[in-house]
Every structure is written in structure tokens, then in C-alpha cells.
Amino acid sequence: MSALSGSCASIGPSIPRTRRPSRRSPGCPVLSVAVTESRTGPAHHAVESANGIFAAWSQTLTDSLTRHGVELEEAEALATLIVCSVEGSVGLCRVEGSTRALDQVETTLIRAITATLPGEN
Template sequence: MLSSTKEKMIAGAADLISRQGVAATSLRDVVHHTGTPRGSLAHHFPGGKQQMLEEAVAYADHAVAGPLADLLHTHGPVEGLLAFIAWWQHVLEVSDFEAGCPVLAVAIEQGSVMDTLGDEEVGARERLRLLVHGAFSSWQGIFAGSLVKAGVEDERAKSLAALVVASVEGTVAMCRAARSREPLDSVTRELHAILKLTLQQVPTSEKNE
């Protein structure tokens, strides 16, 4: 449960960005979407849209990292990934395939971010880039760690983690375009097969408890 007006606004900004992108999401849109007082903008976001974007990306990073880490810890890399993808399928279907990943939306729109923000602050675009990179790296690190714990060699685990994150992120976008979960179902089958084969090839002596 969101405990403050600011948290509600950040979550609302992330939701809007996931649906309509950065350029189409204004501060006024966030106020309307969240039902919060317009005066809260200046109080909670003195840095304007730039600050809200940065905090929305950080929020989205943690919103994905938490469930991903929990599912992998509980179920292991193969079943944990399937459960995580099922979570994404639920997000897509509940939103009628309108909601995607706000982090990916910011990454795609980096070229237009400064047009939206203006030239008011040097380094604004770079800060957003680093936040997006940090989110993707965090998710990859979580998944790679689960594979290493299951006995997969470190470099192989990193490569597979990059494949998984890229596949899920890209396929979520494909599902939104198709208004169907079929692309994600297809990619899930392939990822499942690759991970099962990888873990079958791990010597028993290499598997960590």
C-alpha cells in the first residue's frame, strides 16, 4: 500500500509511462491519473518532470527486482522464471495489453527525452540513461545469481541472464503490439528449453545447496 502522496504520484507516473511513453506523459497527466492535489507537484518534485522521471524509473526498477528475486529464491531459475513471466502475462492481460515496462519506454525514448525536458539541466539525459542501465543490470544480476547458485558457470550465467531480460522486455512490447500473449508464450517455451538443458549439463558436484 502506498504510504504517501509522493509515492502515489511516482507509481502513477510509472504506470502512465508504461502505457503511453515519456513524451506523452505530463506532470498534469500524473496529477489527473492519481487524483492528487496539483499543488503537490512543486512540493514533492521541485526538479519538475526530470525528477519525476528519475524517480519513476527507480520505482519501476524495484517493482520488478523485488518479485523477480523472490520468485527465483523460492522456485529456482527455471520455475522462478516461469512464475515471473506469468506475472508479466497478468500485467498485460489485466491492462488489456496497454501496460508495458516503463524502464523500456524511457530507454526507447532517450532521444526525445531532452526535447520533452528542454535544455534546462546539463546531464539530465545521462542520469536517466544510467538509471535505465542500472535497472536492466540489476535484473540481469538477480537472474545470473540464481543460475550461479544452481551451478552454472559465472560467464555463462551472465550471458543467459542478458538473453532472458532482453527476451522478456522485447516480447512484452511485441505482445502489446499484437494485443496477444502468444509472442510471450512462444519465447517462454524457448527460454524454458534452454535453461532446462543448461541445468541438466551442470555436474552434480557443481550445484550449490
Template sequence: MSPRKGGSRDRMVLSAALLLREYGASATSIDRVLGHSGAPRGSVYYHFPGGRAQLIDEAVAFAGDFIGGLIENMMQGDDPVEAIDAFFSMWREQLVESEFRAGCPIVAVAVESNDEAPQLARSTAAVFGRWQEALAAKFVRHGLPEERGKRLAAFVVAAVEGAVIMCRAEQSAAPLEAAAAEIHDLLTYALRGLPDTGPAQRP
């Protein structure tokens, strides 16, 4: 999907999400979004009467739904371990292709203080919560107790996000690869080591 296709509102939301990945929330200004999206200046307050805070908030929701959809699609397979491996691979590909410039737009907003727009912290927390729910539901369906499934889901999201930040700092995929290997082993033990209750089990 290109930021220059579709209506000006959609282009601006997409551009804001893409810019957040590379530059963070503070540097994702209205002017930068307009330049990236090609939207007319007059459309800003027509589409976003709440100004920049509303635009960033909607970009968070858009990015959260997009990544959440990828997670849900990956979780449709029989093996949750393979699904998590694919999730890490997706992030590695994004980092490498962007030469370690593009991180997670949700983290970009979450790590900055948003005293003037406290709804942004709530929005990022809600996105992380939805991702964790999708992962936990899969783990529980494959035999884990609900509480353990929730803890593992939170750990996977935290490991991915932390590793992505480290990769950008180090300009290397090594932290993500290390996290992926450890999570793989942990989930293999937790899920495939259970009694045979589902398609993810291995003899």
C-alpha cells in the first residue's frame, strides 16, 4: 500500500505510521506527514480536528490493527511455535530491508512522554493488550493454563519489541535472532512438551 494512493485522510494516517517507525513520535510533525503523503495542507484540520495528537492516535490504531492482523493470520496455523518463529522473521525482514531504520510505530509512541496527549499512552497500551490476547488465546488452545498463556504472551511481545530496539541501536539483527532462538526453545518446552492434546504436539 502506497501513501500516495487512496484519499488524503488515509494517506496521512499511513504516512504518520510509516514515519513513526523511523523518526519517532516527536519528529513526526504535521509538515513531515504532509510532505510524505502528498496530502493538501487544508485537509489536516478537516480530517483531524484534534490536530497532530489525533493523527498520531489514529496512526497508532492503524498500525496496531495491521500488525494485529498479521499476528492473527500467523496464529491460524496448527503450530504456535512456528507462528512465533514467523513473527520474529517478519520483524527481522523489516529491520534488514530498512537498514535498521524502521522499528515499531507503537513503541515509538509508547516510549515518549505524552503529557499533552495522555490518550496516546492508553492507545499504545490497548494495542499491546490486543496482541497479547491473540497470542495467549493460541497458547491456551494448545493446552497451557490461562495464566501461563497470558504470561508467555506478554513475554513474547516484550522480547520482540526489546530486541527490535536493540537491533536498531546495534545496526545488527543479532539481538532479534538471539531472542527468537530463546523464545523458540521456551515455547517448544512449554507447548510441545505437554501431553498430546493438539496438532502442535510432537512425539
């Protein structure tokens, strides 16, 4: 992904687009736990941890958006959209073997964030 510019850059760090060779499976381990383990099964502690991580990411984004003048309810909704969009695109990137979905999500989220920030639209 390209670096964010303008006010969007201050909302959160940009995600590097460079793909580095790795022996690990591509994808998000937090999402993997969330979609493969049961909330009531033997790995329920891992699911609870994944829930906490997603909540922390959303809260960090919400806090940043509200510091930039976005109303709390709208900031929470946009934070949820950002986390869900990025995490969902990871699965598509993995099966496609490309960054196409993440690139498209980046472009769309920059538009959404810019439209939401006071004085940016």
C-alpha cells in the first residue's frame, strides 16, 4: 500500500505494501484464530485474546478519529469498517496471491476517512 497523505496520514500508520519472503503462512494470525476456533471450545482463551486485539485496534482508530474531530458514533463505525475491510482483504489477497484487494481497500478507506474528517470534504 502506498503511504497515506494529508490528514489521513495522521489517523494511523500506513501499511507497507512490500511483500517479503517468509516461511510463515501469509495472513493475519488474529483473524485465523477468530474464524477457526470456537468461543466455547478448548481454544476459547485464544478466541478471547483475538477479540481483545480486534477491540484494541478499533479503539485505537476510534481514539485517533475523535482526536481529529469525528463524532464518537461515526468514529466507532468507521473504525469497525477499517478493521473489517483490512482483515477481509487479507483473505482475498491470500487466495489470489496478490495485493489487489488490499490496494482497493486502501483507496476506498482513504476516501471514506477523508470524507469523514471535518474540513476535508
